[in-house]
Amino acid sequence: MTPSTTALAEALANARRTHQTLDATPWLATLENADQAYQVQDAVAASLGWFADESAPRTWKSGGASRNAVLTHAPLPPAGVRAAPADFSDLVFHVPGIESEIALRLGREVTPAMAAALDHADAAALVDAMAVSVEIVDSRWQDLAATPALLRLADSQVHGALAIGEWKPYAAIDWTSQRCETRIGSAEPVVRQGTHPMGDPAWLLPVWLRHLTRHGRTVPAGTVVTTGSWVGILPCRRGDQVTVAFDGIGALRLSV
Template sequence: MTTSMTALADALIAARRNNRTLDAAPWTDALQDATQAYEVQDAVAAALGWFGDDGAVPRHWKSGGGSRSATLTHAPLPPAGVRQGPAEFSDLAFHTPGIEAEIALRLGQDVTPAQAAKLDHGNAASLIDAMAVSVEIVDSRWQDLAATPALLRLADSQVHGALVLGEWQPYAAVDWASQRCETKVGNAKTVVREGTHPLADPAWLLPIWLRHITRHGQTAPAGTVVTTGSWVGIVPCRRGDQVTVEFAGIGAVRLRV
């Protein structure tokens, strides 16, 4: 890594270890492209011992983008923050958390780099054996997230805080354009959305995500999970809030922030 990349990784590692946030301004020019941001992701994860040292593909990921024409981004998720619902997070520190209501997908078979290279948007869904309602708690090591450049967000695990998974259901074709999602946070009004996944179909990202996670030559094992992007944007929340997310016909999940 470059000197600036190493310094950025060290700053993010210290921020996580000491439960503090960083001013993004001094780091604006630290990264030149997404490849460098992913290297910083990996350096932070290695220093904090998130995934061990056997070189295996992490088992939980986030992936997504604002539209099919956007460049999708990806981040492996620290195991300590991945929980089965109902869940609570009084043991974890958050700075300015928010809620994203999502659908998670689970690989039903191993996927080699060679297989990933050949996938397209029409056949990748055949690799999925199950889906679940999921809630990502978004949180950042950057003090002013709105003013933080995209590459710095990406380096910071794409501003991930924690993940809750609902019960797994067999994966089946869904009319995503009419799928209803209800998100209730604390005493706020329930947020209701229909057909608002930014990629139209959560499974559309699978070929891109799988090529990313196998890019260093590892095989993605059966059981690897990816959460696929928010249907409601980021809904603000506070510590202690009760959160309920329901996707009609698929399931629901509850958590306390």
């Protein structure tokens, strides 16, 4: 890492420790590419000791706006990953939002050689279970809308916390007709059908697994990835009760 990327990692880690946000302006020229952003992710995690008790991160987020977009990835701190019904009232959020998603769980370990050979058609065979999941997105940047993508990526792709519903065996689904309903507080429910940005949550698996194995590491069985929002980002407030249901897959509840 360069002195400037090291300083960025230290600033992001301290922002998480002190529950404060950062002005992005001094950091706009710090990152030149995604590799540097991922180095900052790793340095923040090491500074905060997120994975000191694990051989490798066991829960990830991955996704992008479409199949043609560059997908991004981030390991998620274990303290914020909770089984539903989940209460996150003990955590500090700045401007939280809700993403309704499907999480996938690997049923076997994946070596670098396996990841390199994967294609989108056969990657789903590595998955043994799926579950409804909800990511609470939140940022350490004061003005998220004006923050460049690489700085968002360095900040764990603006992750706040993750709730995971009950696991069920993975099965092929007509994702184009899959219905999702999201209720936040007293607002009208948001209903979407077939709106996963890649058309199939499992489509991202080869890209994600090649990212995880890029330094020669094997991905353990049981590793989980949440795969992108069906509803974009929906605003929420502290104290809101959130319910998300995917027809035929499951539902979960959480408190922000």
